[in-house]
Amino acid sequence: MDQLQLLLEGFAGALTPMNLLWVLLGCLIGTAVGVLPGLGSSMAVALLLPMTFALDPTAAFILFAGVYFGGLFGDSTMGILMNTPGQASAIASTFEGHAMAKAGRAPQALAIAAIGAFLGGIVSAVAVTFAAPALAEFAANFGPAEFFALALLAFGAISSVVADSVVKGLTSLVLGLVLATVGVDPISGAERFTFGSMYLFDGVSLVVVVVGMLALGEVLKVATRIHRDPKPEQLGAPGSRKFLSKREFKDAAPAWARGAGIGLPFGVIPVGGAEVPTFLSYDVERRLDRRRRDPQFGKGAPRGLAGPEAAGNATTGMAMGALLALGLPVSATAAIMLAAFRQYGIQPGPLLFDTSADLVWPLLASFFIAMVVLLLINLPFAQLWAKLLLIPPPYLYAGIVVFCGLGIYATSPSMFDLLFFLGIGCLAFLMRRYAVPVAPLLIGMVLGPLAETSMRDALLGSNGDYSVFVAGPIPIVLYVLLLVVVAFKVRQVVVTRSRRDV
């Protein structure tokens, strides 16, 4: 029970008044951005990234963890009340959740969502605590060929799963990889694609790209459509009973457990975050529901809400484990966290548990604290959070852009970076407008250097013999996994096409 001992020490580190304040602040910010439609926790983490440099790393990551999980608690609130999910991971919860609200059971739906998110998060935090060190130990003997296979798996999975077309996903990925090659080549020392500009000598700033892609691009997209899309309607019908009855609790309990079980493994499979597992869990619950005597789906089935909520948070928590132990980001938000680690000169990966134990264990402990805090601020007050919609949208978006400007200027005070940032924002707008996903670009940019150096190191070590990439058992397993993901996607495309033809 080594981990338990370390975790308890972590709690001691995390339970200082200052760190508790950061957890609370992170949870509040995360819930707020989760509740507001269109803002995701990835955008919040991106905007906070430049501003946390004044903090020490532990405080910064505790804050990020709060935002990260808070987004997943808040995103279902709007989905349930107004049928507008706060971010993609809440879409699956919206179907039955909104149906429950329409049936006058909004408080029950909000409670089921909050408890589901809490349970999923706790299960994953426990899993990370015990599995991540083992995972790190396993990954400690990874060589260049293994890391290259891992990066390739991440690239293939994210670009095939996130987009409606694989071509668009790969395009986004290639753009990200190209951005990552700018600057001095670490192996040969050659200057690449700087075109003589001293601003590009150190490469393209990840902060500029991340904030531009996620925040400015989103605001541009919203601005061009806000007068034209129909406004969602607030469902102002709060139910009479405030809390869950024992029977409802019992009804939802198995779905929570199944959801968490489905969500956990997806934390280490890079398919772009919690979207896939939430839909998978929704599908499982629907199939099970059809076999019951009185099918509830469509009329507001608590299980159809409980499953996806638990799955979403289980994936998110486990993804943090994969990030810490392997240095592998599975979603855009995780990619930004990885960038944040690097800003502090910390490299997540197998060695992290040895070199930065004083950071890792308080961070893991803060997961547990964040879950409790989030349950406390979401369970009784979900209806209050809905009041955030009273902020006039022009001020909300104008505020976001001003904070973008502040963040970019604080990290690199130059007109060049501000203009480059505007360019990235316009690119992000173009991509969003034509349904090209931005997550592969971010993953590509973050993992690009790892992919390139491990590929070249492997080839340097083998004197240019390409068979080095399939020499060990681990790379082969990873490539097979990649094939499985791609085959899954192909099947999905074929199925939707043949359905359309019928």
Place this chain on the structure above:
Amino acid sequence: MSTAPNAERGDAPRQLRGRGGLLVPLVVAIVCTLVVIGMVGMEVPPETTFPGPRFFPTILVVAGYALSILLVVHYLRHPDEEATETQYRTYSDWPAFAWVAGSFLAFAVLLDVLGWILAAGLLFWGVARGVGSKRPLFDVSVALLLSSLIYLVFAAGLGVTLPSGLLGGM
């Protein structure tokens, strides 16, 4: 129906209607071309062994050109259905886009001259206007209040260097 005649609306030529997606492969092709230009002019240290600094970008360029061709095919076969919306001339509200992007451009260029409080206030005001605020005068006070507040918290409180600009001399 992207090929429906739109001549009376007098905007983009009709064969281009719904083809705005072609901008995506265009951008990809431009990026790839820049990479090729960069590779040609690259100074590689003489002692570099295979695979050198050009190895990885070469793969990316080949993939990038191939993808841009596939994207051209994709966007020609699936024209943008949203562009056939009849209520407005264009799918996107370009004046709103210009307000937001233009405000940021002005912010980037004028920040050092005007200083944070005025430049960020201008940015806030412009974006709010672009997103549809109808009260320009009231917005000015909100904008200046927020930018001053940020200046106080971040520059005075947290020690982030923000330019004081015009107001600094007063």
